[in-house]
Amino acid sequence: MEERAEILTAGDASGNGMVFKITSASGVDVFGLATKNFYGGNWDLGPTWNYLVLAEKPFLVDTGRTGTLHSLLEMIAGTGFSLGDLDSIVLSHGHEDHDGGLPEIVSMTGASVKANPVYERLIKLQPDKVPEGIDKDFPPSCWHCIMPESFVENNCRKYHRNRNGLTIKNIFDPDNALGENIQVIALPGHSPDAVGILIDEDIFIVGDNVLPHISPSPTQIASFKLVSGIFPPEQSDVRQAFGLEAYLRSLKTMQRVGEAHPDILSLPGHRLYYYDQWNHFPLADRTREIIEHHITRCEGIMTVLENGPKTVKEIVTAHFEPSLLEGMGFYMAKNEILSHLELLVDCGDIQPVDGQYASRNGSGHFSSHIQSLEPW
Numbered sequence: 500m501e502e503r504a505e506i507l508t509a510g511d512a513s514g515n516g517m518v519f520k521i522t523s524a525s526g527v528d529v530f531g532l533a534t535k536n537f538y539g540g541n542w543d544l545g546p547t548w549n550y551l552v553l554a555e556k557p558f559l560v561d562t563g564r565t566g567t568l569h570s571l572l573e574m575i576a577g578t579g580f581s582l583g584d585l586d587s588i589v590l591s592h593g594h595e596d597h598d599g600g601l602p603e604i605v606s607m608t609g610a611s612v613k614a615n616p617v618y619e620r621l622i623k624l625q626p627d628k629v630p631e632g633i634d635k636d637f638p639p640s641c642w643h644c645i646m647p648e649s650f651v652e653n654n655c656r657k658y659h660r661n662r663n664g665l666t667i668k669n670i671f672d673p674d675n676a677l678g679e680n681i682q683v684i685a686l687p688g689h690s691p692d693a694v695g696i697l698i699d700e701d702i703f704i705v706g707d708n709v710l711p712h713i714s715p716s717p718t719q720i721a722s723f724k725l726v727s728g729i730f731p732p733e734q735s736d737v738r739q740a741f742g743l744e745a746y747l748r749s750l751k752t753m754q755r756v757g758e759a760h761p762d763i764l765s766l767p768g769h770r771l772y773y774y775d776q777w778n779h780f781p782l783a784d785r786t787r788e789i790i791e792h793h794i795t796r797c798e799g800i801m802t803v804l805e806n807g808p809k810t811v812k813e814i815v816t817a818h819f820e821p822s823l824l825e826g827m828g829f830y831m832a833k834n835e836i837l838s839h840l841e842l843l844v845d846c847g848d849i850q851p852v853d854g855q856y857a858s859r860n861g862s863g864h865f866s867s868h869i870q871s872l873e874p875w
């Protein structure tokens with residue numbers, strides 16, 4: 500990174516406000532633009548990294564968190580690029596720290612939006628299909644949301660309404676290709692609509708699918724069960740895009756890219772610059788590390804269950820350090836545990852019994868199961 504990146508604007512120690520430029524093997528300029536994110540204590544992600552790619556048809560990958568578009572536009576202006584030349588906006592995935600500024604920038608520029616078609620299904624309001632007890636103003640992407648009403652009121656309602664009006668082009672449709680030597684790879688799991696963008700097999704915009712220091716949170720199959728009704732029968736395989744297993748397969752897909760191209764430069768959605776330094780990672784090593792991390796987490800859960808059945812809350816409390824469970828930390832930790840429990844149930848290592856989870860004869864099939872998973 501140090502050798503290849505030209506820093507145009509220095510940011511703070513976490514990378515906030517930083518702008519840099521790198522150039523791909525065939526001469527495509529890629530600008531990295533870091534916009535502010537919420538600070539989440541021990542679960543802090545650091546700023547969101549958005550990327551402006553000056554391919555023949557220039558495109559922007561991600562648009563930061565709601566409320567940060569102004570600074571993103573300033574950064575883009577600072578690169579000398581004129582927004583009027585923007586052909587499309589591509590989404591790495593549909594999390595709010597990546598598409599927050601999207602409706603606004605679309606209405607400003609008229610650029611088209613290209614994303615995984617699963618994204619379009621998840622952002623369109625479907626009031627007649629909202630399950631019992633869930634807010635009618637929520638799109639399917641948020642039917643599993645656990646945030647308190649005060650947060651939703653300030654951060655989400657307007658965002659949902661605005662996103663609902665967007666027209667989304669299918670990024671996998673050859674008519675919507677991003678350019679020569681630019682490949683879009685589906686990487687579901689962290690989010691069911693996640694993709695990676697490979698430029699010249701030299702630069703890989705990986706979004707939140709692999710990050711330095713921190714392990715991206717997996718989705719749950721339970722979330723799919725909530726939204727399954729919004730997908731047409733021909734898209735029934737979307738189920739595969741949810742859960743820890745989907746995520747592990749995406750890690751293996753990225754691992755394969757990393758093994759084929761050991762010098763590839765991965766550009767993540769967070770932490771590219773953090774702790775006052777670049778945090779470049781060899782892709783094959785980092786993906787392997789994260790896969791091992793999930794195996795270790797499964798082992799940890801099995802150990803917690805050795806002394807008898809436990810509720811999810813008891814497992815969360817036994818597995819994580821108390822400092823990680825403060826405030827919203829508890830919900831993040833619970834989400835993490837639930838996706839691992841789903842995989843352990845699927846592997847036959849544990850079973851749900853009366854609101855608790857019980858080990859099944861101390862079996863540990865999960866490890867060989869995870870090892871044997873194939874890339875997509």
Ligand SMILES: [Zn+2]
Pocket residue numbers: 592594689690707
């Ligand atoms: Zn994300």
Ligand SMILES: [Zn+2]
Pocket residue numbers: 544547594596597707768769
């Ligand atoms: Zn993110």
